[in-house]
Amino acid sequence: MKYTLLNATAALALTATGALAQEVRVYNWSDYIDEDLLTQFEEETGYDLIYDVFDSNELLETKMLAGGSGYDVVVPSATFLQRQISVGAFQPLDYDMLPNASNLWDDISDRTDQYDPDSEYSVNYMWGTTGIGYNIGKVEEALGEDAPVDSWALVFDPANMAKLAECGVYFLDAPTEMIPAALNYIGEDPDSHDPEVIAKAESVFAGVRPYIQKFHSSEYINALANGDICVAVGWSGDVFQAQYSADEADNGQEIDYSIPVEGAQMWFDQMAIPEDAPNPEGAHAFINFILDAENSAAATNYVWYASGNFAAQQYIDPEILDYPAVYPDEETLANLFTTRPYDARVQRVVTRLWTKIKSGT
């Protein structure tokens, strides 16, 4: 009798902890996964998955800096990740629990090492570039057949912008993307942290500011797809999403994406586990699930961002794999640059400059 009671208590305790342990909370970018994968994860592992989304690194970072976010897996961009690592926001990954990590693409891991040496805290989910999305027909109409769609001159040369203003140009409302691009265009180090160098970006924007219809980091997807605008500085996958929407709608708008020849910023979204994650085991299980070659390929086939998973390539749609705008060739790849996070002082300079560029104040 005594025995049974004890067993029962133990069983009860087990279920209680079990119930807690079964939950995995993931915080990822919006529209960044094939949602079939979410149910598949639950079926395969038995965990309950709670999947929330965000749309700005800043929002995620504020949660990470405050602590106690309650998430098990988060996906910051590498520059933000680096700063968050330095304040101890993440716990080191346990590679014993990530057998699929062997699928990772060394070329990408080498590049992310500058943010997270030896991938101690994070593994790559997807990566991409910040380039130019454009409406083929409308740009040709405005600038002729020789329109420099493969150059930053398209959006930073006032002569071109004056002609494009009519059909509409959006810029990303993200100084950490736009200022390096402008510096790169005038031949400065895009990753400069020198306030004097950074200040030079102002003149680039000053020339084209009157022709920019809007600074926004997500509306350009719809605006491009509908034909409301003809050019947007944006993220590769987003532009492809616009391209796909326009094709689906069959509205006569033909959208394309280009990585300018001057070079473009390459960025990485990294999966990491917060230091205070309630369920690190579940977190590892989720990361390992995503690192599976087929799962990773499914995500890329869905969102059209390049995967950091090398083994996945055999399952990725050849149309994507052979598309240099998604998987750039060697030459283009060599031209891509990366940036490091700004420290607080420089960040303030950058934000202030950006406010001045946008509002004139």
Place this chain on the structure above:
Amino acid sequence: MMGAGLFLSVIFSGDVMASVAANQVFAPWNDPKETPLIEFRGVTKRFGDFTAIDDLSINIYEKEFFALLGPSGCGKTTMMRMLAGFETPTEGEIILAGQDIAPVPPNKRAVNMMFQSYALFPHLSIEDNIAFGLKREGMPKNDIADRVAEMLRLTRLEKFARRKPHQISGGQKQRVALARSLAKAPKLLLLDEPLGALDKKLRQDTQFELMDIQEKTGTTFVIVTHDQEEAMTVASRVAVMDHGKLMQVATPDRLYENPENVYVADFIGDVNLIEGTARKTGEGSYEINWCERTPPLKSTSDTVLSSGQGCTIAIRPEKVSISSEKPEEADNAVQGKIIDIAYLGNLSTYHVKLANGQMVKAQTANTRRISRRSFTWDDDVWLSWTATAGVLLKG
């Protein structure tokens, strides 16, 4: 209270002095040469299906204190609102000083109104309330100040000039409302239940004050009230209304003594109504059969009735005498039993039930102490009155 006597004499002078010198009496309604200040000519007012005023004609003369009396819903307020310009007649016309006022908006009429709720502007001081209408006229500042001071003096409100309406009593508010509506020296002042919100004692004092002010200013007053005592006290003539129709227009005493119909007889004061059928016995004298196996009642009348016509005798209780023995030589005497006695201090009213069940009230002055009262409950008594005491009415 000095004023009271004075005004009572003014009011009742019509009758008191009628026989003495007709030309000195204030009774312009009897003078065919007078033109009325206000004429209602066949005025009808309908609100949807409801007829508030039904083909009504009436003349009101300058300097009159005219009362519109009736129960709520009788149309008296509608009449007043038509005079003020807040309602327009559906049919007929209203003439003020010889001019049809239908097209004149309220703010252009030489008519002012004192509202039942007083409608004092709560954000303005007493003096600013009084000055409100004068400022709209564009009167020079000094003249306004003088006029306001005059009005404050007239209504004994000098001390309260700078207060706001919520800082004064109900009676004071009433006087402010009066002062404000009089400030513009209107040809005609309309008063909508002006004393309705005051308690009884204050109301009586204020009645006399109203009359005093009416006299001093010489303004024509039209007052709307449902309180017959108030109407009788203040008015030179009273119009009794019911269901949008005029029942009778007369001086208070005539209204009381010579009601023209059962409604007015019943509405004004206390009255005994005895129904029967008339039989003409001579010029202006009738016998009324009202109950089988009882002698007919005798009554004289100005109203011409044919024999066999249904009629009602209206007799005021104070004109009915009460006695234990059958009085000799009484024109009319009926027997009954005292059912109830209402002791009013100076008066007692006996409710007597006749053999046929008819209740008749008799009123006597209490000249003796109550312990020595002659009659008590369940006494069999005789009630008697003269042939001229009652008024014989058709129907």
Place this chain on the structure above:
Amino acid sequence: MKRLLIAVPYFWLLALFLVPFLIVFKISLSDVALARPPYFPQWQFEEGWSALTDYLRALDFENFWFLSTDDLYWKAYLSSLRIAVVATFFTLLVGFPIAYGMARAPLEWRPTLMMLVILPFWTSFLIRVYAWIGILSGEGYLNQFLMWLGVIQDPLIILNTNVAVYIGIVYTYLPFMILPIYSALEKLDESLLEAAEDLGCSRFTAFWLVTFPLSKQGIIAGCFLVFIPTIGEFVIPSLLGGSSTLMIGKVLWEEFFNNRDWPVASAVAVVLLLILIIPIILFQRNEQKNREAEG
């Protein structure tokens, strides 16, 4: 028991206003740091008294000084004030006739009209502001309608301008303007207007001399209820406004999220509160005057 009842609002004030404010104020005195949380110094209760004095010594008003060195901040405060004043004015312009119409409507309609005013609150504020994007955009309903009418040939550019911000604010805060004005107008005795007309006013002067002053308290209350939250408004300018719409709410957001500078962000918030305290006190005075006048 009675004391307890009096204590409730004070507790409320303490817990929901004073304590959060002191926390924000404390952060505004610290320095930004790359840490969790991202400011310095920190003090833990178990570190004891001596640590506390060190802690207090490390606090300073540097961030407030910083705000005065960059014209961005006072320009943003001024711009917010200007937008709030203009928006409040337009809200009054739209709200007063609605409140007036409601107060003059037949008695049996009034609960329904009141319901209609409150009804938008049943939908998320964010969704309602988003809906305006669909209405105001270049190919939005408004432009489609105007072009269909033939009033305009080319679509009007409204979205992402200050005009759109004003429209958004007027729309969002309209009930806050209507309700206090309505409650003032509803109490207004109709006979006051008749009395004014009777004393020689036209309809218009009667409105101006009686209706308007008597609804003044409601107008003032409504204006403050719109003005105060509008100054710190963030969502409406970010969704409907353009890049050049400068408002302190946006600046605050950037300090907090882009610069990760919680201390400066807190200083901006503290100054904003100080600016708001003046109208809040005026509002309270007005309310008190109101109550006294009624009492």
